Amino acid sequence: MSNQLKTALDALYAAGPGPAATARAQQRLRRALAAQASTAAPAHASAEVWYDVLARSAIGPVFVGVTARGLRAVRFGLSERQFVEALRRETHARPVRSAARAGAAARQMGEYLAGRRTAFDLPVDLSAMTDFQQQVLQAACRIPRGQVLTYSELARQIGRPKAARAVGQALGSNPVPIVVPCHRVLAADGSLRGYSGGGGIATKERLLRLEGWQKAVGSRQ
Amino acid sequence: MKGTAIVPIQRRRAAAAVAAARPHPDFEALVAAHSAAIFAYLWRLLRDTADAEDCLQDAFLRAYRAYGRLDGHPSPQAWLYRIATNVARTRLKQRAREAVRTAALDPELVAAGPGPAEQVSQKLERAAVAAAVDALPHQQRAALILRQYQGLPYDEIALILECSPAAARANVYQALKKLRLEVGGQRSEVGR
Numbered sequence: 001m002s003n004q005l006k007t008a009l010d011a012l013y014a015a016g017p018g019p020a021a022t023a024r025a026q027q028r029l030r031r032a033l034a035a036q037a038s039t040a041a042p043a044h045a046s047a048e049v050w051y052d053v054l055a056r057s058a059i060g061p062v063f064v065g066v067t068a069r070g071l072r073a074v075r076f077g078l079s080e081r082q083f084v085e086a087l088r089r090e091t092h093a094r095p096v097r098s099a100a101r102a103g104a105a106a107r108q109m110g111e112y113l114a115g116r117r118t119a120f121d122l123p124v125d126l127s128a129m130t131d132f133q134q135q136v137l138q139a140a141c142r143i144p145r146g147q148v149l150t151y152s153e154l155a156r157q158i159g160r161p162k163a164a165r166a167v168g169q170a171l172g173s174n175p176v177p178i179v180v181p182c183h184r185v186l187a188a189d190g191s192l193r194g195y196s197g198g199g200g201i202a203t204k205e206r207l208l209r210l211e212g213w214q215k216a217v218g219s220r221q
Numbered sequence: 222m223k224g225t226a227i228v229p230i231q232r233r234r235a236a237a238a239v240a241a242a243r244p245h246p247d248f249e250a251l252v253a254a255h256s257a258a259i260f261a262y263l264w265r266l267l268r269d270t271a272d273a274e275d276c277l278q279d280a281f282l283r284a285y286r287a288y289g290r291l292d293g294h295p296s297p298q299a300w301l302y303r304i305a306t307n308v309a310r311t312r313l314k315q316r317a318r319e320a321v322r323t324a325a326l327d328p329e330l331v332a333a334g335p336g337p338a339e340q341v342s343q344k345l346e347r348a349a350v351a352a353a354v355d356a357l358p359h360q361q362r363a364a365l366i367l368r369q370y371q372g373l374p375y376d377e378i379a380l381i382l383e384c385s386p387a388a389a390r391a392n393v394y395q396a397l398k399k400l401r402l403e404v405g406g407q408r409s410e411v412g413r
Binding site: 001002004005008009011012013014016017021022024025026028029030032033126127131134 | 264282397
């Protein structure tokens, strides 16, 4: 467009409403939404949680917890009692064992760990995570099977290049390991660094090998 | 999810090109991610801070109520922008029916640019352009702002305006064409 037109339009529009007006509008919006949420039926509250167990796998028994919204928890390397207690604490609901509700997740996990399935076909409930954690975990979902990213690369991908450490922490908070593949994120020197999903680094390596990742070729394919 | 790396599709049912699970976006996450940009958009369409605040609330409350139908939508951002565009259209129609607005612009909207020493001709020109934008069909006005000031790509604008990317492009082109006439016209008048 012509310079003259651009100048005139920019004078009207380029600056935008400004940070003060924006902050005010957002505050009003939050209050309005809170008022709406408290009067309406709780649209997103997780009233119930169900669980099931994959009794045997290459990494031992794997527990899966599920809400109406989707897969809420994956844990292994602990007892059923410990898992139920942890799930109760996290969701403030009384976990009920239900093959009808959580069996599909357990089945898919079994298939995946046995190498008979390459991708999960499950909705995942990350609603208890912060915005940043969800951003990080969703970015981890985009790492293709058999490949890896470094913490820094993932940080760059979500537009937070200096947040590699926070990325590591967010991955550590992953409530659904294996399904959301936080194990596909490594340190810059190619070392595995850590894994909080149960079983430590040995499990991380096992999962990567299962997925066909080749360590010798370097940290990126 | 937009921007996903393309992976070999192992199963026919994997509609989204994501290797693993599909996380559910929280509604609060949508608000945090988009409310500032949507507010700026409404502000540009309405050129009035109070109206923009009202419409921001209206748009997000509608979105909250319709949230259950969002699943599978290719772009939550476009979905929000679409709702905002429609809310703004209604408000602008309502305004047009009310008492004729004076030619004075909302003082908050005048750019911080030249200041008191500003040329009269520049002021006139801006008023003329503002009036010309007001006179555009809503679709063209929205397309122009989405493209030039919200910085969105045409395929996103297409989702927002519910038209093809080619039509979105045409809307921007038509808007600029009409505005260019107005700016050119003003200039010749001042030059006289």
